[in-house]
Amino acid sequence: MAKNILETQDLKAYFGNKQILKGINLAFLSNTVTAIIGPSGCGKSTFIRSINRINDLIPNFRIEGNIIFNDQDIHDKNVDEVDLRRKVGMVFQRPNPFPKSIYDNIAYGFNIYGIKDKYTIDAAVENSLKKVALWEEVKNNLSQNALTLSGGQQQRLCFARALAIEPEVLLLDEPCSAIDPISTAKIEELIHQLKKNYTIIIVTHNMQQAARVSDYTAFFLLGELIEFGKTDGIFTAPKDKRTEAYITGRFG
Amino acid sequence: MNRKALNNFWDKLFKLLGITSISFGLLVLLALIIDVIIDGYPRITLNFFKSFPSRKPEMAGILSAWVGTIWIMVITALISIPIGIGAGIYLEEYAPKNKFTNFIEINIANLAGVPSVIYGLLGLGFFVRYMNLDRSVLAGGLTLALLVLPVIILSTREALRAIPSSIREASYALGATKWQTIRNQLLPAAIGNILTGIILAMSRAMGETAPLITVGALTYIAFLPQNPVIIKDSFPFMGISFQGLFDPFTVLPIQIYNWVSRPQKGFITDAAAGIMVLLILTLIMNSIAIFLRYQNQKRVRW
Missing domain, CATH: 1.20.5 (Single alpha-helices involved in coiled-coils or other helix-helix interfaces)
Structure with a gap:
């Protein structure tokens, strides 16, 4: 039986005095893909960046309410945010490989964790690159600088890097917005496969993409959750007029 | 039209x-x-490098001056580089952004623009008199270290700031701690620019005359600071001595300054030869800086 791996309770987020999220209640079932859609500035990115506490690095950022991950509040003082981020991986909007070799990009997650065993790391590099269908393209050039790859390849490398340390949840912040359609197709295919082992939350501006890859969809508007439900339902029979207006392209 | x-x-x-x-x-x-x-x-001969200054222009050389310059530069580098990089990392990555750190930032930028003779006066008052270091190599090196410190702090900060925040986020998102991120991602990416800033600051310090004159560097000196490596007859045949730190010294620009002010024509030749040596040293250091910057641009681009 699927359970809620992640849940937000009345989540409010602020940058300084500006309130970005106005009380979000959302629950995520394990091994599902949830898409978060909404116009720019509606708080989608702030929302998923709160889940792995990467927003906590920004001065003036403040949060109220609870985020429950595996039955524990992530802001509990017993929770180490470094540990949390290993379990809640993230792929960003723009490909951001380290200016190091392809191999070192993936090995980094192991190095910082004190894992030095070469066989473990070699296997993880190969496995994760195979998962993202990059292995065949780069297997002979693992020592090549990652910045020499194309944008789409770089983004798949960032996926591989996040997958290599085997998180439970994968947060995707518009992962396809800076890459070409062919790479996008590969990444969508990848998301389908990853669903078996991971819980995925994807922020996207692309409605077709949301419809294609997700099981559940949440529609955000001006920091509020307007509608949440099965993707089929949201796209065929939205309950709220604003959702309907947005997905049919009348605003946003 | x-x-x-x-x-x-x-x-x-x-x-x-x-x-x-x-x-x-x-x-x-x-x-x-x-x-x-x-x-x-005509004066650039091996003897010129091997001789102490002399009353006779044709006998005078820059031995004590170039040895002194090396002593001072090494001390300056050893003190200012770790402190400067450390302070730069703290201010850029750790310090909270509030009015107090803002105030510190503005003051460091101001310190970088303070005339060097003021540092000399500080060195005289604090290192020479208060700490009783006398007119020693150590006092001179500490004074120049203070002079270049703001420049190194500023260039460290600029180098760190030039790294896109996406690299920091990528590192944190994989579960890296702050220090791991700095150590593994930020410093390697920034080191080229930091080194460039350091070398430029050092080459400026090498040409500084005023603060060292103020501290009391001698203009006529016919001996060298105690060699830090002492050869012994018995095992382990070598020893290290820090006595040299407390010996008096002179440096190239002071020697040149001294020769230029002499009436005899021969000393003008000596001064010109000294200037050539100083110019070449500065040129070499600046070329290294340019080379490092170029290498860095080739290696890292976002």
Whole structure:
């Protein structure tokens, strides 16, 4: 039986005095893909960046309410945010490989964790690159600088890097917005496969993409959750007029 | 004249003005260098490097000056580089952004612009008098370290700030701690620019005269600071001595300054030769800086 791996309770987020999220209640079932859609500035990115506490690095950022991950509040003082981020991986909007070799990009997650065993790391590099269908393209050039790859390849490398340390949840912040359609197709295919082992939350501006890859969809508007439900339902029979207006392209 | 011809005219005029200004600058520099080479070239011999200063111009050399310059530069580097990089990392990555750190930032930028003689006075008051270091190599090195410290802090911060925040986020998102991120991602990416800043600061410090005169560097000195490596007859045949830190010293620019102020014509030749040595050293250091910057640009681009 699927359970809620992640849940937000009345989540409010602020940058300084500006309130970005106005009380979000959302629950995520394990091994599902949830898409978060909404116009720019509606708080989608702030929302998923709160889940792995990467927003906590920004001065003036403040949060109220609870985020429950595996039955524990992530802001509990017993929770180490470094540990949390290993379990809640993230792929960003723009490909951001380290200016190091392809191999070192993936090995980094192991190095910082004190894992030095070469066989473990070699296997993880190969496995994760195979998962993202990059292995065949780069297997002979693992020592090549990652910045020499194309944008789409770089983004798949960032996926591989996040997958290599085997998180439970994968947060995707518009992962396809800076890459070409062919790479996008590969990444969508990848998301389908990853669903078996991971819980995925994807922020996207692309409605077709949301419809294609997700099981559940949440529609955000001006920091509020307007509608949440099965993707089929949201796209065929939205309950709220604003959702309907947005997905049919009348605003946003 | 129609509009196009007029525009063309102004374009050409400005181009001409630009060429004139740059040639003026280059020609003056070239004239100076050629003049120095003509004056000083005959004195550039091995003996010039091996001799102490002397009352007779043809006997005088820069041995104590270049050895002193190396002593001072090494001490300056050893003190200012770790402190400067450390302070830069703290201010950029750890310090909270509030009014107090803002105040510190503004003051560091101001310190980078304070005339060097003021640092000399500080060195005289604090290191020479208060700490009783006397007119020693250590006092001189500490004074110059203070002088270059703000520049190193600033260049460390600039180098760190030039790294896109996406690299930091990528590292944190994989579960890295702050120090791991700094150690593994930020420092390797920034080190080229940091080194460039350090070398430029050092080459400036090498030419500094005023603060060292203020601290009390001697102008006539016929011995060297105690060699830090002592050869012994018995096992382990070598020892390390820090006595040299407390010996008096002179440096190249002071020696040059001293020779220039002498009436005898021969000393002008000595001074020119000394200037050549100093210029070449500065040129070498600046070339290393340019080379590092170039290498860094090739290696890291986002």
